Amino acid sequence: MRHTATRLATIVAGGALLLTACGGGSGFDKGSAAASGSATESVPAASGGDITVLIGSSGEAETDAVTKAVQAWSDKSGVKATVNVASDLNQELAQGFAAGSPPDVFYTSTDQLAGYVANGSLYAYGDKAAAAGDFFPSLKDNFTVDGTFYCAPKDFSTLALIINTAAWSAAGLTDGDIPTDWDSLAAAAKKLTTADQVGLSFGPEYQRLGVFMKQAGGGLIDDTGKKAIVDSAENEKALTFVQQMLKDGVLKFPSQVDSGWGGEAFGTKKAAMTIEGNWIVGAMKSNYPDVTYKVAPLPAGPGGKGTLQFTNCWGIAADSDNQGGAVELVDFLTSTDQQLAFADAFGVMPSVQSAADQFRTKFADQAAFLDSVDFASGMPTVTGATDVISDFNGKIEGLATADVKGVLSSVQGNLQAALDSAG
């Protein structure tokens, strides 16, 4: 009997221990989060608590470069800073925000920006950033919501036409044939299409096909940012042009040639041309070093030149306990020299104008990407636009046989609804 009693007591004690342990770690516990926050608030902001940086890395090169840069800053400032690589950035950030203990500094994409702004997760430090006046204006616009510049653009990429030079000359084409308009693009794609190589390949998504909409003079949202213009005649022209290339068999989506993305189709020589951003440079160097290629600006359409730009910013959490230190870290990471180092390491373009000239001299073959910034448009940031675009992408996959007008009018309806509910 005594034995049982002792055992019982042990179990009860164990259970109680378990209870408290779980209580502390539940993550939704507002009390504990607040407590940890107040404990560090007494420390001076700039040299305060440790800083965690959460990144969604494209690969080892990027991880190494960012880790090295953050370490360099940490050594200089004396603030401990660690870099974590997220396998699913959005999900890990969401956990952090919900628990009240997000990473201090993290990659923020344009499509997540509006959501984070709406729920107050982001610290709006854009105008306080050291390079605030130096960023490319189009990038700054991309991270401005309702007149507030939220976060410093990390770097950016634009889309350009990537041409396999060996296939190009094999098809009897010369430098003079590099496409400058839609007709010459379709003609070149036709000449480059052979039994085991398609002329052009790019991913079935707005993030690629959108360039044709811009070149036709169309787009998704008008300049006021309040009205959807998806069902315009310009967009119809663009989609019809792409559909025609699909029907002619001179354009195939990567999955049709066994590839995950345009760069893979291009690198494995299944496509002679692709429309990709400057990230392809790194992929070609590491995976397909034997393929020689050339980067040309995208051809102009009936509405002039146009391309899309993609960018992330360094988000700083509103719940960070060391915002001063975080801004200092971001200033270091967006400085001209550091951005050039990143460009060298993993093929991105510096977000500051002061690095442009050095970038052009250092990476002459990639100048076309940087030159495209003059006519590049960003992705929409309005809440709900992500869903609309992913729905649009689903329809683009079936573009070859789709009713172009029907596709555009359904996207128009969805986007206008998203704009209306976002106010």
Next chain:
Amino acid sequence: MSAVPAAPARQAPARGARRSPSRRSGVRGREAVAGWLFISPMIVILGLFLVVPVLMAAWVSVSDWTGRGSPLSPDVGFVGGANYQKLVSGGGLATQDFGTALRNNAWYVLLVVPIQTALSLFLAVMVNRKALRGRSIFRTAFYFPSVTSSVAITVLFLFLFSASGAVNKLLSYLSISGPNWFADARGVVHVVLGAVGIHTGPAALTDHGFLGITWWEWLAGPSVAMSVFILMAVFTTSGTFMLLFIAALQQISGEVEEAALMDGATPWQRFRFVTLPMLRPTMFTVVTLGLIGCWQVFDQIYTGTQGGPAKTTLTPAYLSYQSSFEGQQWGRGAAIAFVLFAIIVVLTLVQRFILRERGVPRRRRAVLSTRSGESAAVPGAGAQR
């Protein structure tokens, strides 16, 4: 979890009668306290990791929580059924996506559950035959896919079914040019109809719809990409359910079989009228587990196609994840999860009603239910994954 029909319930009054006041206050009363203490760690753990999160999700589904801070903080407002309303009758993208996801998953369930049940039963009967040489080898081989992680199998299938993968290579030897499986968004019913010259549906189907997509779209069938997932689900889970059926088959005594043999029953008759009725409880378990697992399909989609091509492999479980973590529509994501929960419960009840025992004489039913009590102890947890 498993079938626990009338038998225990019928025994309950007897047990209740034994409980007299004098016993309750004696040693047995202390035992009750000890019993509660012993199970309290489990209750606490279950409560903390199951009940509390479920209740919290239920609250999120009727709130306007934006994903920052605790959903229980005072800033989070109650919005009633707004999230649910947007989902089922909003008419916007949310409704369309939800309708598409339900359509995809309904076809998935409709095909996977019957096929995997039939196949696993067939395999079980085959490897249960005493005359078969190397039975354990076959059992292991059939069970193997169930042991492998679904992520690994998904990756394997991605390679097998790529445009120039092994499957299409094999088909090319038969002079068939296979489709580009994981990129093909055409519904198989539409493909078949297209082959006989029907490319657009009648106006009655294309002009009306449910949950934002037309009836013609509902009837499209699983896309070619989804068909691969269906094949994969059958491949991976029939081994698990085979195990359940083998266990049940071994419960059937040889005498019953012999008696049927003496009565002159053919092999088919013995299977149809003797074996199959005795497997009813296991059948219930298998179909229920299959149904639940199929409605919750997520990992294959997450690793394989992420809902593409053209949203034809989008499932409610994946849509719930996507709305929450990508779209930051937490209320909507939670609402999808609860609608899914309701669907599963309703379908399980319907299936229970269909598989109920009918027209069996009272005496035999008692025998059968004892059996079902035994087979309920068969290990079968988490079979679908």
